[in-house]
Amino acid sequence: MKRKLRWSVFGAGSCAAVAVVVTLLLRPADQPVLAPISVPQAQDVEPETTTTTKPSMVSILLPSAPVEAPPSPPAPPPAPPEPRRPATTQQPAPPPVVSTDFQAENARIQYGQVDSNYPGFTGSGFVNYDNAVGGSVEWTVPASAAGSADVVFRFANGSGAARMLLISVNGVSVRHIAFPATNGWADWQTLTVHVDLVAGNNSIKAIATTRDGGPNVDKITLT
Secondary structure (H helix, E strand, O other): OOOOOOOOOOOHHHHHHHHHHHHHHHOOOOOOOOOOOOOOOOOOOOOOOOOOOOOOOOOOOOOOOOOOOOOOOOOOOOOOOOOOOOOOOOOOOOOOOOOEEEEHHHOEEEOEEEEOOOOOOOOOOEEEEOOOOOOEEEEEEEEOOOEEEEEEEEEEOOOOOOEEEEEEEOOEEEEEEEEOOOOOOOOOEEEEEEEEEOOEEEEEEEEEOOOOOOOEEEEEEEO
């Protein structure tokens, strides 16, 4: 029975060794080895011819020389600190009318007359209303600017009962005011009414609203 062996050749030197092994395995056990074994010689390998490759031209971009920036001008010297100003307190706006007296006898009078029979009045006299509805005293008051003001009426009422007057400013009714009774016609009292004025001349009018008329009026003072 023959034995078979699969083998592979891995090169010129390995083939000879494999051939010897195969011959020994395939011969009969009692047969001497007579055939000579030739070992193939390794073939000379011609040296590879080396080709000289010319170097290719390579362009190299060199960096340009840096451009120097012009020198910056010197910084200006710091400004001296501003002197500290003293703190100011905001002053209130002045009133549109400086405290001024406006005499009733110098005003425009309707259903009334100027009397001076009771002492204590100022100026040349006072206004005595007629006992009728609609009697009035109208003052013209200048104001330097628009704003609020207080109108102080100086009056006397010896009738024993309050008398009503309608106060109007520039034709607009402000309020009805009850002037209380005083201790006789020579006892002069004051009563204050708050009004709004416009810049320039203002009309302040006190109108009787009952048949009793109004109190005796000496003057008004604007503050």
